[in-house]
Amino acid sequence: MVDKDTPVIQLQDVYRTYKMGDQVLNALDGVDVDISRNEYIAIVGASGSGKSTMMNIIGCLDRVTKGEYLLNGINVSEMSEAELARARNREIGFVFQSFNLLSRASALKNVMQPLVYRGIPRVERKRIASEALEHVGLGDRLASRPNEMSGGQRQRVAIARALVGKPAILLADEPTGNLDSKTSREIMALIDELHIQGQTIIMVTHEADIAAHCDRVIRLEDGKIESDIQQQGTALRDRGGLSH
């Protein structure tokens, strides 16, 4: 275990630059952020503010153009392609707006998939994955395929898959974006619960009432941090409800 006080994520003067013909676009323009263990963070901002780019960089899907990104104290910018894949597998759990489940595979197989890349034997994978699905309340839907499940159930499978490898961070990109308000409340209640159990969570959202669940809100604008506010999240105060 890394020292509890070391930030799990450190972004130091991070730039991410896209070249489009002659134009140079700074999607991230000198970002400095430290994120500690067990934080519950919302990254908000208008579209094009750079929040997706930040999410990709934190999730080791993308590399910084300039600056440093330390994940658990290890410099990600110096990692090889294979090491990045390993970091995604072990340290990051992704939850996407559009679920991104493997459509041909059952819920159980979806959740087993990250463990394949760790070389865990099949029997063991099955056991761990079923536990993870039970944990999100889908113990009875192991064999269902994504197209046989509701949106809420799919997102639960996605959350189970994200957490099955016990990652350092849960990265959720608009996790309720494709869900109706009732299901959204259920999913947010589940995520709140994970936070209470000690999971570090980073959520990208543009909805103020989702961000209100978090303890800290980082607002991006034009690739820069516009504000970084600690707040009393509703997660602890009012479990399972969307408060206004």
Added chain:
Amino acid sequence: MCMLLESFRSALESIRAHGFRSLLTSLGIIIGVASVIAVVSIVQGLSYTINAQFAGLGGNSLTVRSYTPFKKQLQGRFAKLRDSDMQLISHRIDGISDITPILYTQSGRRGSISYRSQTSFSQVIGIGPSYLDVNSVYPEKGRFFTADDDARRRLVCAVGADVIENLEIPGDPIGEFFRVGNEWCKIVGVIEKRGELLGFSQDDYVLLPYGTAKRIMGASRDLDIQIQLIVDDMNRQEEIKDRIRRVLRQEHGLKSGEPDDFKVQTAEQLTESFNKVISTITAVSIGIVGISLLVGGIGIMNIMLVSVTERTREIGILKALGATRQDILLQFLIEALTLTMIGGLVGVAIGYGVGALVASLLPGFPAAHVPLWAVMLSFGFCGAVGVIFGIVPAAKAAQLNPIDALRYE
């Protein structure tokens, strides 16, 4: 190892998910492999049977026959082997036994034979008594003729089973007379049945004592015979071949530099020249099949490229979950490989079926025989096609940027 197994499992799932498409994709491979196996099984079955036939013609036998180069044939000067040549060989060369002349009457054409109102055509051959031992044929009924029959030019004969059938000789044929050319011959023996080869009967012949055959043919000076003999010691085969050549060259008055007007062939050489034809047919058909496998491979590459594009998002997801480039490469490569190998398996099965069917439908055709090397070669080729044509789509999949892949609609 775990990764390989996982890739194989996912390949099977993906192939099953697109069952019909997978079938069409591997059809090229299936047809290619099926045709090579069918062709090889038929040709090899043929070769197998014919080799077995030649084996009956003992490996230690030599056949001497006249040989006229084409140029001389045009001039109308045909080389011949005569009785005197045989006498010479039998007197002047030791270490040989069972020497026998073979006289094909009507030089290749079939002679007319008749019994009561039935007329038929059959191969009429004049032979010495030791012909039986050299060629491993034995009478099933009755007896073979003796040296005495030969010396006295008795009108007796041994016939193949088909002759009895064709002439519709009822009851016990032994002792019956039928007409060969202009003479009446008595049947003293019926030779055991050998069956058909390539639809041609091997039991349609009349064997006469050599002397009798000469009598029927009018004892002309111009008879051309073949001489068969047994070499007692196999190790001396080459030496004896050489000595026969020298004796005959001298006898025929050939000057040094002039080519032989005869050929001395071993049974092995007959088999060899036949096998040469067989292997040429096999090689040509494998070449054609190679092309069809190539086409099949291109089909597989095409579908794999489509599949990679189609599954871009899936690849993105797998990468987000921690798949490395190698993992993705391996997965798609094994998928292509599985597709070709299944194609190969189905192809071998179908090819064997077709070969067996053809062999059973054609009368007198030998049973299909699929040698292991053909199966191995097919699988090897399928594997190579899978790897060669799978690597480009797999590399394309592995190189996908996870962010773009995840965003792909």
